[in-house]
Amino acid sequence: MTPPTRSIEDLRAEVDQINRELLKLLSQRGAVVAQIGHAKTQEGRPNHYDPAREDQQLKELEALNEGPFTSAAVKMIFKEIFKASLDLEESNDKKQLLVSRKVKVEDTVLDIDGVRIGGDAPPVVIAGPCSIESEAQMEQTAAFLAARGVKILRGGAYKPRTSPYGFQGMGVDGLILGSQVAQANGMLFVTEVMDTRDVEIVAEHADILQVGARNMHNFALLREVGRARRPVLLKRGLSATIEEWLYAAEYILSEGNPEVILCERGIRTYEKWTRNTLDLSAVALAKQETHLPVIVDVTHAAGRRDLLIPLAKAALAVGADGIHVEVHPSPATALSDNEQQLDFEGYERFIGALQGQLKQPVGV
Numbered sequence: 001m002t003p004p005t006r007s008i009e010d011l012r013a014e015v016d017q018i019n020r021e022l023l024k025l026l027s028q029r030g031a032v033v034a035q036i037g038h039a040k041t042q043e044g045r046p047n048h049y050d051p052a053r054e055d056q057q058l059k060e061l062e063a064l065n066e067g068p069f070t071s072a073a074v075k076m077i078f079k080e081i082f083k084a085s086l087d088l089e090e091s092n093d094k095k096q097l098l099v100s101r102k103v104k105v106e107d108t109v110l111d112i113d114g115v116r117i118g119g120d121a122p123p124v125v126i127a128g129p130c131s132i133e134s135e136a137q138m139e140q141t142a143a144f145l146a147a148r149g150v151k152i153l154r155g156g157a158y159k160p161r162t163s164p165y166g167f168q169g170m171g172v173d174g175l176i177l178g179s180q181v182a183q184a185n186g187m188l189f190v191t192e193v194m195d196t197r198d199v200e201i202v203a204e205h206a207d208i209l210q211v212g213a214r215n216m217h218n219f220a221l222l223r224e225v226g227r228a229r230r231p232v233l234l235k236r237g238l239s240a241t242i243e244e245w246l247y248a249a250e251y252i253l254s255e256g257n258p259e260v261i262l263c264e265r266g267i268r269t270y271e272k273w274t275r276n277t278l279d280l281s282a283v284a285l286a287k288q289e290t291h292l293p294v295i296v297d298v299t300h301a302a303g304r305r306d307l308l309i310p311l312a313k314a315a316l317a318v319g320a321d322g323i324h325v326e327v328h329p330s331p332a333t334a335l336s337d338n339e340q341q342l343d344f345e346g347y348e349r350f351i352g353a354l355q356g357q358l359k360q361p362v363g364v
C-alpha cells in the first residue's frame with residue numbers, strides 16, 4: 001500500500017475550498033434561475049415546474065459524467081438542485097401576490113359602515129339563518145341577534161344545494177327581505193352570490209358578497225366579485241389547499257377589490273363523525289401569510305351543534321378575526337341545515353361561552 005502523500009487535514013482543506021466554490025456556483029445558478037422564474041411570471045405562466053427541461057439537463061449531465069460518482073448519484077444531486085431552484089422561483093413569485101404579507105405588511109382592516117373587521121378590531125360575529133325563508137323568520141332572528149350586539153346578519157337567498165330538488169332559496173325576494181330586515185335592525189347583510197349574472201343585483205342589496213365553498217374555484221365569479229364595489233367573504237373550498245384558497249382571493253384582489261375576508265369552513269377528509277374537518281392550521285397560516293382578515297364558520301366546520309363552542313374557542317385562540325354561525329328560530333323546521341343551526345337558546349349559550357374571548361360585550 002502506498003502511503004498517502006497528503007495528510008487528511010491537507011485534503012480536507014482542499015474539500016473546504018471546493019465546497020466554497022460549489023456554493024458560489026450554486027448561488028450563481030440560483031440567481032439565474034430566479035431570473036427565469038421572474039420571466040415566467042411576466043409571461044403569465046402559472047406553472048414554473050418544467051419536467052422536460054429538467055429531464056434534458058439530466059440527460060446531458062449523464063452523458064458528460066466521467067465518474068467517480070455514478071450517474072444515479074449525479075442525477076439525485078441535480079434533482080435536489082432543481083427542487084431547491086423551483087422553490088426559490090416560486091417563493092420569489094409568491095412575494096408578488098397582492099394577498100401576501102410580503103407585499104403588504106400591515107393587517108387589512110375593513111371598515112364597513114363603521115363595522116371593523118381584522119387587525120386590532122375585536123372579533124366579529126356573523127350570524128343568521130342558513131336560508132332566508134320568510135319575513136317572520138328573518139325579523140325574529142335579526143331582532144334577537146341585533147339585541148345581542150351582532151352587527152352582521154347572514155342569510156342565503158341563492159342556495160347551493162347538493163340535490164337540484166332541494167330548496168333553492170327565495171332569490172331576489174330573499175335579497176330584498178334580507179337587506180330590509182338587516183337595515184331595520186342596524187345590521188349589515190351578507191349573502192351568497194353563486195352566478196356571475198347575479199353579482200350586480202346581489203351587490204345592490206348586500207353589504208358583503210359571499211362566495212361559497214362550492215364556488216371557490218369559479219374563477220369567472222371570483223373575477224366578477226373582484227370588480228364589484230362590495231367586500232367579499234370568501235369561503236375555502238371543500239377540498240381546496242391553503243394555496244388554492246389564497247390564489248382564489250388573489251383573483252379578487254387582482255381585479256381591484258382589496259376587501260376580502262377569508263373564511264375557513266372545514267375541509268373534506270376521511271373523518272365521518274364530523275361533516276367536515278376544521279383546519280385550524282389554515283387559519284393560523286392564512287393570518288401569517290396574508291394581511292387579510294380570517295374568520296371561521298363553525299357551523300359548517302363540524303356539521304354538528306355539540307362541537308360549536310369548543311371549535312369557536314379554538315378558532316379565536318389561533319387568531320381568527322371573527323366567527324360565522326347559523327342561527328334559526330326553529331332549526332327543526334328549517335328548509336336547510338337542520339342539524340347544524342342553533343336556536344335562540346343555543347345561541348345564548350354559545351355566545352356566553354365565548355364572552356371572554358370576544359373582548360367586547362355582546363350581551364343585551
Ligand SMILES: C=C(O[C@@H]1C=C(C(=O)O)C=C[C@H]1O)C(=O)O
Pocket residue numbers: 033036037048049050051053054057081082083085086089
Ligand atoms: C429554471 C427553470 O425552472 C425550473 C427549475 C429548473 C432548474 O433548476 O434547472 C428547471 C426546470 C424548471 O422546473 C427553467 O425552466 O429553466
